[in-house]
Amino acid sequence: MxxxxxxxxxxxxxxxxxxxxxxxxxxxxxxxxxxxxxxxxxxxxxxxxxxxxxxxxxxxxxxxxxxxxxxxxxxxxxAVPVKEVEQTAASTIYLITTDSIGQGAPELGYTLMKSFFISIKAVEPIPKALILMNAGVKLACTGSKAVEDLQELEKKGTEIIACGTCLDYYKQKDKLEVGKVSNMFEIISKMGTGKVITIA
Amino acid sequence: MLRHLPKINDPNLLVGPETSDDAAVYRVSDDTAVIQTLDFFPPMVDDPYIFGQIAAANALSDVYAMGGRPLLALNIVCFPNCLDVKVLKEILRGGADKVNEAGAVIAGGHSVEDNEPKYGLAVCGIVQPDKMLSNSGAVPGDMLVLTKPLGTGIINTAIKGDIASEETAALAVKYMSMLNNKAAEAMLKVGVNACTDITGFGFLGHAAEMARASNVTLEIWSKECPVIPGVKDLAMMGMIPAGAYNNRYHLGDNVVFDLSVPREIQDVLFDPQTSGGLLISVSKNKAHHLMEILKQEQVPAALVGCVTSKNNTLISVR
Known part of the structure; x- marks a missing residue:
């Protein structure tokens, strides 16, 4: 319809x-x-x-x-039905909706996020895509400690996708250092092409 | 736009186009200055009698904003010949009743044929030159008072879309047709530092003009700003006039919002007002007295912020 x-x-x-x-x-x-x-x-x-x-x-x-x-x-x-997708590590997609992992002390959350990026670079095979939504988009913007890690992942072939609405909301559109700006349509389509793990 | 006109050098012109003020003021003697203003617009409501009242309240408001008293008004009319002349009579009756309520007189006017009706007034008032108010007198430490709730532009958009409730529409009419005379009398009684009226540039647009003219920064407390009931819901439904977006665009970096101010409140603060209230800058020790008198006179006023010394923005909203 x-x-x-x-x-x-x-x-x-x-x-x-x-x-x-x-x-x-x-x-x-x-x-x-x-x-x-x-x-x-x-x-x-x-x-x-x-x-x-x-x-x-x-x-x-x-x-x-x-x-x-x-x-x-x-x-x-x-959305492409998930069952048709080959469930391998290479098709893992991370949906990151925050710039600080978990509920609790924000300082701890930021440290965990930093550690997440250092570790994920070492995981083989590398993730297919990282989708950044809500406060997650700040990770890819000027001032974030994760920018270099994300650039490294992108170089290795991981697709970095930042939600345009979220960048607009946080007024960060001109501060995006890595990845491409996308919309909900594309993000939903992308999520249908792999196993999605949400980091919230 | 007025910046492109040649600069005027006449010591008796107390307020000219330079400060984006509400009206022109010309001194005719040591104790009397004439306030001259003109305002007209197309209808925003269907009822011609109500439209006439709103247009007159709006035109008279500029005199009140300068601390003056209206004396004389002339009608300005654009009217299509295909429309029943009874409609025009009702518009003029509305205008005349409002001018009468203000204690002034209508002494004639001028009309032209046009595709769309438009109505307004040229108003002449007087003020004592040393009691005259402008938007340039706000000083750090002052408190800011707003004398009508916001949201008439959003409600008018919703009325066009037939989506505003009857109660909300009636409230908009009530505030748009309300004279600013009681608020003006109260501020003259107390003695205030600056004043402007809130119209097409929205609350923040006119506040920014005050900040610029006074060389200060205004701090606005968004939670204290009075909003007509129902307006926030209409804003969230997308009933926001294009003028509100233009106002936001033109102000750009001159307004800084705290992240906690919700989007729909920001829209209300940018919403172009028809015949809005007065924004008054009053010293802190007189603010309480002013608010008391306004309350007694049943003026729907609120304390909405304060004046600080100039920093890197004209307005900071929190």
Whole structure:
């Protein structure tokens, strides 16, 4: 189930209302909302996020293509079923959602994270990908002690993926030192291609 | 935009375009200065009588923000010939009633034909030159008072989308059509250092102009800023006018937010206001007295921050 709505040329709040209507009409699935100005992009994104949906966007030729996934249906459509993937160490993907491992003293958490990166470089074969989300994106940004470790892993062939929404939120987009910026769509697709271990 | 006009050298022009203030002030004698201001805009509500009141309250507000008293107003009207002239009558009646409430008189006006209706007033007021207020008098140590709750731009956007509740819409109308006269009287009684009114550039935009003109930094306490009930939910639903994003963009690094200030509160602080309240900078030892009088007069005011010596930003929000 995928619906596309073109909101180009429409002023706020019309793009939000059109997107809301399209989402209300489906139980689950994907709504792609196309807008042509920053305010509409922000408003549609905000609306969909607060309604509990997964949102990602791409900019293309002055237009913003906002992809909204509602319910389970949307995710099934993009994710490759895990059982088809060969479960080897080489297909291990780490989803890192924090810059400090575990609950407790933050200082200890940072030390553990540092130690995690030193150790993971030594593990054979190296992980297929590291996905950095939420505060995890800070690991790949200027000032982080993990930047060098991540650069080393990237050189060896590990894909480093940083969540764009998270970089925006923490205002770190121009401080990313390693890896590529990605959206929820790609991240979900990537997670479907290997065994995912979450570091939280 | 006004920066491109030639600079004026007239010692009697007490407030000109340089400080992005609310109105022009011209001294006609040692104890009297004339305040001149003009404001008009297209309707943001369907009811023409209410629109007239809001437009008039908005135009009169600039006189109050300078510490003055409005005397005389002239109507400015744009009106399409395809629309029933009864609508125009209602707009003008709304404006006249509001001007009357302010104790001033409407002495005529001018109209032109246009595709979309627009209405407002040119208002003339007076002030004693030594009692005149501008946005440039805030000093470190002052407290900041805001006299109306925020969120009318967001509510107007939601009204357009037919998504605002009746109660929320009614509150927006109540605050937009409320005169700033009681707040102005209170600050004249107490004696304050600076004032501006909150309109299209949003709370933070006008606060930044005050900070720039006064060469200080304003510290804003976001949790204390009054917000019309229902506005935060509408902001989270994406009912934010494009003007709020423009205001955020134009202020750029001049506003620094603590990480704890939620996104929807930031949006409310950038939200362009229609006929908003006054932002008053008052010395700390008078702030309590000012708040007491405002409370007695049922002005919905709140203490929203303080003034510090200038650091590397105009506004710091926490």
């Amino acid at each position: 995928k619906k596309e709505i073109n909101n180009c040329g429409l002023a706020c709040p019309q793009p939000v209302l059109n997107t809301k209507k399209a989402l209300d009409e489906i139980e689950s699935g994907i709504v792609v909302s196309i807008v042509d100005n920053e305010a509409a992009k922000e408003n549609v994104t905000r609306f969909a996020q607060n309604a509990g949906h997964d949102v990602s966007f791409e900019e293309n030729d002055g237009k913003y293509i906002i992809t909204i996934i509602k319910g389970e249906g949307g995710q099934e459509e993009v």
